Amino acid sequence: MSENDPLLNDPLLDEPQARRRWWKPSFDRRRILRWSLRGVVALLVIAALYYPVGMLLVHKIDDDPDFQAPATPEGASRAVALAAALIDREVGDYGWPSNDPFFMPGWALDNMPNYQQGIIAALARFSTEMRDQIGRVRGTSQVDPDLEKAAGQLSYSPTVWIFDFSTSWAPTASSEQQYLAAAKTLRSFNNRLSQGQAVFERRADNLQGTLDRIAADLGSASAVLDKQVEEHSGDWVDFQADDIFYATKGRLYAYGLLLRDLGTDFAPVIAERDLKAAWAQMVETFRVASTLDPLVVVNGRPDAFMRPSHLAAQGFFLLRARTQLREISNILQK
Template structure:
């Protein structure tokens, strides 16, 4: 059968590379109205991405809360309590006022009014503090010297007699390091006694001794030679601390930033404050001896100088040159009052010897 002319024409177009036309007008119009396929929708975000964002937001929130907790907590905890009017509310009749104020001061700094901050671990706000821990450790150091003198001098009837067990125990406990928390990894992995628990045990030992003094069953020798030895030991300790201040001033004065100056300042301040309270109370315990020796006025002046030195509390401790116009030297100012009090202690020693 012979091919139609139309079929022959289409075959010739195909052979020449030209696309054949659609057959009929309906096919052409149908192409105009053919519905296009919709665009592919983006794949939904998986659940893992949402969880990652939630975890990151949660961790960030916890970090912010921890920073706020540490900063605000450190501000709340920080207290350098140098109240010159601190006293025992109900003093023990016939007991030693000096022993009683020492026990009360230990209890105040280890939980009754303030928390002990020198041993706070890194996750507690007190670990950010610097001045308060040095101040508290300075107080304990001075009180350990006082209890040692009590055991060696005032708390013994004579030099060859036995040391009072409560005073001996208190002295040992107050020499416990102030930086021990519930663990001391330098010695053992096992839990150990914290610094504040040891110091509070020392306060109980002092109260036990004072109760026996009030009952007349423990010695408290109100003699001039005992007071003389105690004053001399305190003066020697202040002389040693003045040397620390002088050496630091000489080595680093004029530095714009001196991170060690405030450590020395507040450690010395703690010693001076404790000595001020103890010496004021000893003046009441030995009022008869002082009056008989004519040393009452010198004693009062010495106590006043200790108070002035203990009350120094600059906003920022600076260690400038002694002749600086705009940068003071707070260590030098503190050392002046310290040496003045020490000089008056030496005068007291001379008066008590006569």
Template sequence: MGLRERFSDFGDRMRHKWMYRRSSMTGLKTPKPDWQKMKASGWLRKSLAIFAGLLVLYYIGGAFIIHDIEDDVDFRPPAEDVADGGSKAVSMMAALIQREVNDKRWTANDPFFIPSALLDNMPNYQTGVMSALARFSFELTDQLGRLRGSSQADADLSKVSGLLQYPAETWIWDPAVSLWPRASAESQYRDARRALLSYNRRLAAGEAVFDRRSDNLLSTLDRIASDIGSSSSALDTAVDDPALFIDFGADDTFYNVKGQLYAYYLILSALREDFAPVIEERGLDQPWAEMLTSFRKAALLDPWVVTNGAPDGVIVPNHLAAQGFYLLRARTQLREITNILLK
């Protein structure tokens, strides 16, 4: 027992003795204190305080350890995911899934008892990355992975496009849907990665198709431009409703778009290698580099706190408006490249 507790216990005893003596003088009866109950109550309070402290440490410390938003624009697939003669963009997709699902923790579907359930920036970022991969998988299936539009879609790529549409928030159990366990989002994404690697191995062996025509590239860039156009609409909606100081939804939108633009930056960098002959033949080296620079700048925006002030505000900046500027610039440059491909 510490010095403070001893003084406290001594004070309690002296107070009860004085009350007992006073009651003897006045004729009133004061019951003697039950020291065992008092000690039990003190231990209970201490135990609850320790438990609360450990709980706070578990959630705050655990969330801090898990939190990891990686926006390395120089990220490259590991050697084992790259097949000679395969698609660089497909290798990049597989590498991003490996990094966000296997190397890190997939946080978008974490239940309440996992510390990362407190996070919101990392889950939104990962969801943004996966949404870009899911969108690009449609182009792989419908355009790039088969000859013309009349040939059969590749089985692996069809599987990928289906698996990547799986809701990012799905955990292994949801009593609101079913009492039985079900497939989690990360398990579906792992299957998609295996299918991507299978397709790339077959492509390297000459058993699959990656049609490197200019019209396929044009169609792919058009779809990416349309996808980030919808993101600009989400940013516009948020900017139209600025907050004076704190906007708890602004960071969700910001990091979701950041993840999307980051993934597209890496995919477009890889497509530059896949379509090198077309890009060089059409003189697109400079426009492509400028377009990638805009995506890069948008992907690297990383404010300490995301604020959504008035666009013409002086004190509180608007990070969503800044992100939207680079997004729209990248989209305009995509359109310029597709216009050149049309000629």
């Protein structure tokens, strides 16, 4: 501080007071308030955009009817390869928002999670049939260990994150870990099958039993659609309609692809029973049903003029596919 500083020469201030005032910083309260408000506004904008933008980035519903599994070795099952590839695509490539915690944007999605859960439900049913019927010589033979493991992994809850506080406070296996492990297990079965170390019984009764189980599962799905239409059709706002629609869509999509490739696996049986045309028609019905894609799912009255009933339309194609499954099953039984 200079000896000529006016603060030191002020007769009303002693030297210690003058020095303290000289070192006291000068704050612009209005500037601080302005920057604080800007920070708050920026945080609000980020928070407002986080979920909408994040949801757009995460959301993906892939209903490509021409989806194919990678080439399989000779002797392997095309349907099993398709199941593994579908898991890899949906869980590994697209992510699994069904178990996202609240601080992730996928937590706010509903259509994609329901669609993916419908796919996994269909794959779980297929893996069970593989374990109980197709993957065994007869009902009294030993269960294939890979198919046993895959059936359990695909039956795992779809909403488990790395913590499941309903059972334990310790970290646990997440849904996507279980499903990706199932894909790996199915590929292991297929590799063993191609080497003659596993069983894939291409018999008519096995195919018939699988079709009957799929038809029964679709019957359950049609009952859910029917209940929603009966109790809520005509409601201006039905928050459950899109959940049911996309869960059913996922089921139909996965079953359609599996049946397409089961047609290849059981080609001799289908040719022997002269079912090529009927099989192709059934697969086409699944394709049409699984590619319905309304901009907004509306649960209007079935006879409405302005507001359509997307659930009723989906239910029509579902029941048509189920009827065709039953027709083919009856032919296989003869």
